[in-house]
Amino acid sequence: MEEKKFDFNSLIGFVLIAGILIWMLYQNAPTPEELEEKARIENLEKQNAEKPQEVKTIDTSAIPIQDSGLEVNDSLQLEKLKNQLGSFAYAASLPSATDAVTTIENDVLELKVSNKGGYIVEATLKNYKTYDSIPIYLIKDGNASLNLQFQAENRLLNTKDLYFEPTLSQSGNNQILSMKLKTSETSYLEYRYELKPGEYMLDFAVQTKGLSSVINTSEPAQMEWQLKAYRKAKSVSYENRYTELIWEYEGGKDDYLGQGKSKEDEAKDVTYIAYKQHFFTSILLTDTPFKSTRFLSENLVEDEEIDTVYTKNFVTKFPLEFKTGELAYTMNWYYGPTDFKILDGYDRNLDEVVPLGWGIFGWINKYLFMKLFTWLSVWLPNYGIVIIVMTILIKIALSPVQYKQYLSQAKMKVLKPEIEELTKKYKDNAMKKQQETMKLYSKAGASPMAGCLPALMQLPVFYALFMFFPSAFQLRQKGFLWADDLSxxxxxxxxxxxxxxxxxxxxxxxxxxxxxxxxxxxxxMGQSMQMQQQPGMPNMKFIMYLSPLFMLVFFNNFASGLSLYYFISQVITIGIMLFIKYFILDEEKILARIEENKKKPKKQNRFQKKMSEMMEQAEQQKQLQQKKKK
Structure with missing residues (x-):
């Protein structure tokens, strides 16, 4: 039998291997900080085991998910994540746990969705630009957020701090982006986006699968949608006037938060929430109404020389309720123009986002002026010409009313000498003067109110147009003469x-x-000045100067299309008045007709008769009091 010899080379090999192993163990030995963290975790687990009845909620919104000094696959880091996030630590251990974004787009809209939070971090409207030729970004550089807050394993988690895993797929021409916040490969919270070609509206779903044992489903999750509206127009103050928060609730009602530094409100059974930025709007719609919703609107323009980036900050909070242990909400996002035709086409009551006015004013705009404006814009080459022709047609339609108004003014002008005589005759007896003046009006068939009623009849039309032109999206960036943008x-x-x-x-x-x-x-002014002499009437000369001054100052920042309408409207009104005065009405004929009316017995109506009796009784009582004093 051969005797084994000592192999010196083998000894050297074993020594080298042992040295390498010792060096590796030394390098991978936990640092004192890691040992301290491990001891803290073990101590915390021991305390939780000893006191299971104490439930402590941990808010992870302020805790960083990853420690930049450690790898995610490190066992201590995983322990730390589990302590912070519980079962949702699985999502933070995936390769998708980064700030990467996924893009979905069509020919009109581009959306970027972040892995962190799973929400849209950039929304670009491809076919529109701001007043200074920058693309329209409704969302960009952190001006918006969407957060779902819920309780899971004694922790208060916020999805905006957690990482979703994206999966992009195609269904026909539709792009589908699934963002999943996972606790395992089969259990997750999902945000699902589906974008169709040529659409500003996309499908959006919030749903869970297999999380009933992880999430506390006895309490609803709380969703918060926040957006700071970017300025997009030349005049930040004018744009801010039409930037507002609007919502639909209780089966078709709508409401809004008006102007002010800070406004809050609440509503029940809300079916859509719109953040309107004058000509562009972000809307969240839901098939399942939100039972209770809180709204906040903050004005960010205190000084328009300084505050030039944002107009308002909007925040909405609402609950998402669990059914059979899971979330299942079908919603929609709309990122697009505040165009009546586009919004009305969705048949979701979104036309209420366009401020056409309330009541009869909105009805006039929706069913009359909107259709007339659209029809004229098809046949005429320029929107400035459309405004002019539309104004002419409206003034012609109102000319009979204006004729009656001017006829009443002409009658009052003819009666002015007689009224002045009555004023002198009864200068010490105001009651008698008023009584005789009314008799004169009655006999002549004239009334100072006859000129006011036609003017009042025109007010709904004027106010409707005041609301219409600033809301007409078609005027945006359309030029006319020296105006490069009629909006x-x-x-x-x-x-x-x-x-x-x-x-x-x-x-x-x-x-x-x-x-x-x-x-x-x-x-x-002639008739107005005559009316001003009567007690209680305002100083008409002051009003004569105030109205043009108001137009000059406050309309300097308004849409030029609206100012163009007022200019053309007044010019046409002046023309109609001159035509009526010189070609239709004859003051001599009016005077002759008044004299004929005076000769005819005038039958008073019940109201006039009652007023005459009351004035006669008042006059008799006054005379009796004067006799008693004597």
Whole structure:
């Protein structure tokens, strides 16, 4: 038998291997900090085991999920994540636990969805630009967030701090993006986005699978949607005036948060929430109404010289309720223009987002002016011409009413000498003067109120148009003459300084409209000044100067399309008045007709008879009191 010899080379090999193993053990030995963290975790687990009746909720929103000094697959890091997130630590251990984004897009809309939070972090409208030629971003650079807060394994978790795993697929021409916040491969919370070609609206679903044993389903999850609205127009103050939060509730009712520094409200059974930024809107719609919803709108424009980036901050909070231990909500997102035609086409009552006015004003705009404007825009080459032709047609339609108004003013002008005589005759007896004046009006077939009623009849039309033109999306960035955008002011001079309430520019259309209003007021001042002599009437001369000044100052920042309408409207009104005065009405014929009416026995109606009796009784009582004093 051969005797084994000692192999010196083998000894060297074993020594080297042992040295390498010792060096590796030394390098991988836990640091004192890691040993301390492990001891803390073991101590915490021991305390939890000893006191199972104490439930402590941990808010993870303020805790960083990953420690940049450790790898995710490190056992201690996994323990730390499990301590922070419980079963949702699985999501943080996946390769998708980064700030990467996934893009879905069609020919009109591009959306970027972040792995962190699973929500849309950038929304771009491809076919539109801001006043300074920058693409329209409804969401960008952290101005919006969507967070779902829920309790899971004695922890309060916020999805905006957690990582979703994206899966992009195709269904026909539709793009589908599934964002899953996982506790395992078969258990997850999912945000599902589906975008169709050519659509500003996309399907959105919030659903869970296999989480009933992880999440506390006895309490609803709380969702919060926040957005800071970017400025997109030349005048931040004008855009801010039409930037507001709108919602639909209780089966078709709608409401909104008006202007103010900070506004809050609540509603039940909410079916959509709209963050309207004048001409562009972000909307969240739901098939299952949110039972209780809280709204907040904060005005971010305190000084329009300084606050030039954002207009308002919107926040909405609402519950998502679990059914049979799971979430299953079918919703929609809309990111697009505040265009009546587009919104009305979805048949979801979204046309209420366009501020056409309430009651009869909205009805006039929706069923009359909107259709007329659309029809004219098909046949006419420019929207400025559309406004002019539309104004002419409306003024012609109202000309019979204006004729009655001017006829009443002409009668009052003819009666003015007789009224002045009554004023002198009964200057010490106001009651008698009023009584005789009413008798004169009755005999002549005239009334000072006859001129007011036609004017009141025109008010719904004027107010409806005041609401219509600022809301007409078609006017956006459409030029006419010197105005490069009929939806914004028509600056012809840029001032090197800022004037409070006026701005840092000079708009021409408001100046022209102010001049036209002043001429109109001068033409009608004669009768107004006569009326002003009666007690209790306002100073008409003051009003004559105030109206043009109001137009000049406050409309300097308004849409030039609206100022163009007022200018053309006043010019046409002046033209109609001159035509009626010189070609239709004859003051001599009016006077002759009044004299004929005086000769005819005038039968008083019940109201006039009652008023005459009351005035006669008052006059008799006054005479009796004077006799007693004597």
């Amino acid at each position: 914004s002011y028509d600056s012809v001079i840029d001032l090197p300084f800022y004037i409070p309430f006026y701005g840092d520019h000079v708009s021409l259309f408001p100046i022209l409209a102010s001049i036209a209003i002043f001429i109109y007021m001068m033409m009608t």
